[in-house]
Amino acid sequence: MVxxxxxxSSSSSSSIVVNVVVVGVVVVVIDVVAVLVVVEVVxxxxxxxxxxxxxxxxxxxxxxxxxxxxxxxxxxxxxxVVAAVIVAVVVGGGVVDVVVIKVVVLQK
Numbered sequence: 001m002v003x004x005x006x007x008x009s010s011s012s013s014s015s016i017v018v019n020v021v022v023v024g025v026v027v028v029v030i031d032v033v034a035v036l037v038v039v040e041v042v043x044x045x046x047x048x049x050x051x052x053x054x055x056x057x058x059x060x061x062x063x064x065x066x067x068x069x070x071x072x073x074x075x076x077x078x079x080x081v082v083a084a085v086i087v088a089v090v091v092g093g094g095v096v097d098v099v100v101i102k103v104v105v106l107q108k
Contacts, residue, residue, distance in 0.1 A: 050079045
């Protein structure tokens with residue numbers, strides 16, 4: 001009887017440990033998903049701003065001379081490059097990278 005009792009107690013305690021570990025992993029996964037959702041929302045907001053800037057730039061190209069149009073074209077190309085980098089960050093899922101990109105955009 002003593003041996004059976006020990007076996008039951010050891011198996012039940014190990015199952016409790018497994019349950020705790022599984023719950024911990026689930027919480028971590030939920031936290032990671034939440035961070036990725038925040039990164040995607042930030043990147044989407046920046047991307048929408050870039051699309052609006054490109055539309056304004058296209059209107060400006062129609063309205064201004066060739067020299068200004070060339071400058072606007074350079075700005076549009078730069079905006080497309082920034083958008084590509086933002087997409088790479090969303091795929092990579094780095095919060096710090098998004099902050100760095102914001103600083104670079106502000107400096108330009």
